[in-house]
Amino acid sequence: MLFTDTQSQTRRTLTATGRLLRRLHLDGPLLAALAAVVAFGLFVLYSATGENVGQWLNQLERLALALAALVALAQVPPPWLRRISPLLYGIGIVLLVAVAVHGSVGNGAQRWLDLKIVRFQPSEIMKLAVPMMCAWYLHERPLPPSLRDVLVVLILILVPSLLIAKQPDLGTALLVASAGILVLFLAGMSALVIVLGVTAIGAAVPVAWHFMHDYQRQRVLTFIDPSTDPLGAGYHSIQSQIAIGSGGIFGKGWMNGSQAQLEFLPERSTDFIFAVIGEELGLLGQTFLIVLYLIVIGRALYMASEAQNTYARLVCGSFALTFFVYVFVNTGMVSGILPVVGVPLPLVSYGGTAMVTLLASFGVLMSLNRHRKLVGA
Amino acid sequence: MRRAVRIKDHWGEQRLFTGRTLFAGIATALLLMVVIGRLFVLQVMRHEYYADLSQGNRVRLEPLPPDRGLIYDSNGTVIAENTPAYQLELTPEQVPDVPDTLQRLAAIGMIDADQVPALTRLVRGGRKFEAIPLRLSLSDADMASFSVHQYTFPGVEIQTRLARWYPFGNEGVHALGYVAAISEDDLQHIDRDQYAGSALIGKIGLESAYEAQLHGTAGHRQVLVNAQGRRVERLGTTPVHLETLPPRAGNDIFLGLDMRVQHVAEEALAGKRGAVVAIQPETGDIVALASVPTYDPNKFTRGISSREYAVLRDDIDRPLFNRALRGTYPPGSTIKPMMALAGLEYAVIDPNASRPCHGYYTLPGSTHHYRDWKKEGHGSVDMRHAIATSCDVYFYGLAEILGIDRVHDSLATLGFGKATGVDVGGERAGLLPSQAWKMQTYKQQWYPGDTVIVGIGQGYLLVTPIQLAHAAAVIAARGRSFQPRLVTAIRDAVTGRVAKLPPVAETPLELKDPGMWDIVVQGMEMVTEAGGTAVAATRGAPYRIAAKTGTAQVFSIGQNEKYNASQVSERLRDHALFIAFAPADAPKLAIAVLVENGGHGGSVAAPIARRIFDAYLLGKYDVDTPAPPPALPATPPPAPAPSPAVTEH
Known part of the structure; x- marks a missing residue:
């Protein structure tokens, strides 16, 4: 009897945890x-x-x-998240420009925005904002995306990525760009476009080399x-x-x-x-x-x-x-x-x-x- | 318009997305498998390689220099020891402004102002956290004056280390030598591992000759270092097992040298330029080895300045020059007992037969007069009297009878013409001429006249004071010969066991009739008796001295000129020489004395030997004891010298 009691108690506990998680919308x-x-x-x-x-x-x-x-x-209810995506992206771009204009130099690179209260790295926002923005743009549109849509999304990705790469923070730029490109990939961007894209990147390597900082080349x-x-x-x-x-x-x-x-x-x-x-x-x-x-x-x-x-x-x-x-x-x-x-x-x-x-x-x-x-x- | 026609196909999009997600999931898993594969290569397949690299990264060997062996004299007195010395050190990382600090140190006189640029380079070239010595030894006054200012010099400290110290200072320096900072040259031929932590190395003398014994074996200890090379005590939570190999101290060496006798010898030579070597005939042990002037070896161990060194190097009296081992001189008449031995060895002369001396000697078929120092001649002399009165004519004749090659061979047996093999480096061989030598060197044949003057220790013949002392010892021991040596025993630093070194016996000199030794020894005894050339210096001695004086000519005088000491530049005056052993019947000590430009052997060199005999045989070490009152000049005034021969007493 004791055994059954304990079992049911355990089940109840688990269920309670489950209920809490569900109420908090946690997985x-x-x-x-x-x-x-x-x-x-x-x-x-x-x-x-x-x-x-x-x-x-x-x-x-x-x-x-x-x-x-x-x-x-x-x-946060999902529709809100979708609705604020362009806003978040816009704020992110503004902050990145602000950093580019006058950010404090940390670790040899200009990444931080000093808001007096907190020192703040706007590029981090973009890790969330870029994929959310890309998904927002593609949400209403039929998938797989048309070539025009792909180009629009690529621009949405490239602008913040280049701003971050210029700071220079190659790692974050890479992460932000890949987050956006992964959205395109998951949206069903055709394999042909992917192949073309990879080829284009291959062709861009010498160009990129030209624009790289010495420390990046050295790496x-x-x-x-x-x-x-x-x-x-x-x-x-x-x-x-x-x-x-x-x-x-x-x-x-x-x-x-x-x-x-x-x-x-x-x-x-x-x-x-x-x-x-x-x-x-x-x-x-x-x-x-x-x-x-x-x-x-x-x-x-x-x-x-x-x-x-x-x-x-x-x-x-x-x-x-x-x-x-x-x-x-x-x-x-x-x-x-x-x-x-x-x-x-x-x-x-x-x-x-x-x-x-x-x-x-x-x-x-x-x-x-x-x-x-x-x-x- | 076409775009407007396209509507969202939710099921299609879901399928497309699921397909892409599945593809991405598989790709993710595969790529992470690649990473794990790479880790497998690093950690399993190449583990040993990387483990070695990691070990090499963290463990460094720190050398532990051995303590240098000590040197003792025959009484057990330490004559070379290790004492703490104070050195001024600078640790760059603790110094805010290195050039400024050095300038200020120069300003208060702690370092030379002209050394500042070199020291700045030295500091810049070193590691930030390793102390760099700025000055090797500080006097008490320096220490006091620095202590006052220390608070203004962060990162500059006084540190203690062991340095070599010679408590007797100048005394015995030409036997001991010294240690000094390891130079670029030294680095060429030493095992650098053995000297990794050492600053000093034997440069000359015994310190150099016995370097292998004295230095010891360097140890090392493993130390844990971090990426900056700084020493750290522990790694993470666990203490690290690090190995230490302790250094093995150098062995102590014991000399036959008696510093009391050495002191007497150097005092007796003081103010002169010359050398003394005193040897025990029964062992070859060197009791005193002096070359004067001397210098203080402690200057070298504590970092001699170039100014101080230049003073020593440029001194006209050449204090750095080891006259006892490296000075080569014509032996003058001190060679005569050896010539007599040659005659007896080859049995070419009857020692008891008297030969006439008319004041000069001529070779058959020549009119050239080889003059005796005594113009009127010695009348008729046998071998004993020829030695006692130093009759030149007798030995001209004997040399001529022997011929140069037999003279060469006989003198070679006594050790001339080659290094004696004394256990300290830098010895010169002198010059023992022969027909072959002259042909080889000058492409000239040997002339009988060359032989004649060798008979009285002039001509081509050149000897070192230690060779003379060795030859005197061989005569004292009646032919038995031992290699001269300074070190008589070595104490193992680990076991503490003292190993006595047996005397090194050499081929003895054998006469056809051993009784003939008495003739030479008697002749040498007569030198110190009435009518002999060294009677004044040996008067009143309670032991009998067998001796031979010599006065070697430096300057050639024409056939008809007179030698006048007062008119000849001091540096061109005759060298005074003296060889002796005592007691004559049971010799304990054989001595050779050389005084450069000293004049007469009997009056200048012989009294020095007498004081050494008194010290060694009678224990009269007090050098202030008045010397025996000067006797009436028993020696004649300087006589006109035949060219290219010699004057003699």
Whole structure:
């Protein structure tokens, strides 16, 4: 009897949690997967900052803010989100121009807008605004998009991307552009156009090279052969591969990675934190995290496919795949199969507004998905 | 219009989207598999390679320099030790403005103003967190004056380190040598690993010759460093196991040198230019080895300034020159006992037969007069008296009878013409001429006249003071010969065991009739008896001295000119020489004395030897003890010298 009692009690508890989640328009599995990633990230970050409790608490603070943004955005009714998309995009463009005119210089690049109260990185808004704007534009139109629509959307993508690339922040520009292009891809842009586009990009490489900053060129060059500049631009890549490779299958143990703890590994708590995981927790730790990421992406894609209208589908799908782009570009860069581009490891890297933006995007995703039944009713 | 016709196909769009999503999902999974594959390559397939690189990154070897071995004299007194020295060091990262700091240090006299540019470069070239020595040794006054200003010099500190210290200063420097900063040249032929943490290396003398024993073996310790190369104590949570190989201190060496005797020798030579070598005939142990003038080796260990070095180098008396080992001089009449031995060895002369001396010697078929120092001649002298009175004519004749090649071979057995092999470097071989040598060197044949003057230690023959001392020791030991040596024992730094080194015996000089040794020794004893050339200096000694004086000509005088010491430049005056051993019947010490441009061997060099004998045999180390009252000049005034021969007493 006792056994049955306990079982029913458990079921009741679960149902209560489920009810709460439903009332808050939150998706349980996705939230659980995100929580797992975040927890793993906090665990690693403590070691990667060199036991810097202050930084760790900062991260926790930002996490709370990001979580609040997630929950808050999840409450917004989907039609509102769609309606404010052009407004958000417009504000984003204005702010980007403002930064270009007079932004404060942080980390050697002009990215921040100082609003006295908060220092603010407008390019982060664009990570949400660009796919939302693209989806807004395509929402009413028949899909797959016509060539004219594709060109309009491409312009919507290129303007903010170029403004961000000019700051210069190649990583964010890449993420913003890919978020928009993923919308086009999900909208069913024909394979022919994609092939043509890729060819055009190929042709544009020499042109892009011409406009690149020296540090960007150097990164491309040292990506091709890091050993040409072992103490300069190739240093990041070499030290990161040493860290990962020396970790082996099981790693050197949490807080015992010599590359990370003795600071041979640059940007160990930010862009290169994946190398710290490889060094201290080994192949197993890295694979574990990648599997968690796959669960997040898979769940988000599933939710996107369940979404009820074009706007919701496109935005959700784009957010899910942009999250993948983060993961792939960062892990690819840290493990030496992609050039060094300033893209953080999502939800794990220390700092930045990236954490807030990412969880905000998942808030939007949940809103678009979990209001379905209400809309249906 | 066509666009207006197109309407949204919701089911079609849903299908299209689902297809794209599925495609994207598969692509996502595949691309992340690529990343995992890459990680597999790094962490499994190339793990060893990267593990090595990581290890090399974090562990550095820090050298641990060994303590240099000490040097003791025969009484167990330390004559080279390691003492703490204070050095001024600057740590660049703690200094706000390096050029300004150096300027101000120069202003308060802590460093030379003209060194500032070089020091600035040195500081710039080093690592930010490693202290750079600005000055090697500070006096108490420097320390005091810096202490007052220290608060105005952040990042500049006084540090203690071990430096070499020679408590006797100048005394014995030509035997000991010194250590000094390792130079570019040194780096060419040393094992750099062994000197990684050392600043000093033996440059000359025993410090250089026994470098391998004294230096020891460098140790090292593994230290954990971070990416900036700064030393860190721990890595993450766990203490790291790091290995330390302690250094092995250098071995201590013990000398036969007796610093009390050495002191007497240097005091006796003070103010002159010359050398003394005193050897125990039974072992070859060197009891005193002096070359004067001297210099203070401590200047070198503490970083000699170029100004100070220039003073030493340019001194006309050449204090850096080791006369005992490297000075080559005509032996003058000190060669006569050795010539007598040659005659006895080849049995070409009856030592008891008297030969006439009329004041000069002529070769058959020649009118050239080889003059005796005593114009009127010695009358008729046998070998003993020829040695005692230093009769030139007797030895002209003997040399002529022997011929140069037999003279060469016999003197070679006594160690002339080659390095004695003393265990300190830099020795010169001198010159022992022969027919072959002259043909090879000058492409000229040997003339009988060349042989005649070699008989009295002139001509081509050149010897070093240590060769003379060695030869005197061989005569004292009646033919038994030991290689001269300074080091008699070595103490292992680890076990503490003292290994006594056995004397190095050389081929003995054997006479056909061993009884003949007495004749030469008696002749040398008669030198210190009434009528001998060194009677004044040896008067009153409670032991018997066997000796031979020598006065070697530096300057050639024409056949009919008179040598007048007062008219000849001081630097061209004769060298005074003296060889001796005592007690004559059971010799304990053999000595060679050389005084450059000193004049007469009997009056200048012999008293020096007497004081050394008194110190060694009687324990009279007090150099202030008045020398025996000067006796009436037992030696005749300078005699006219035949050219190219010699004057002699």
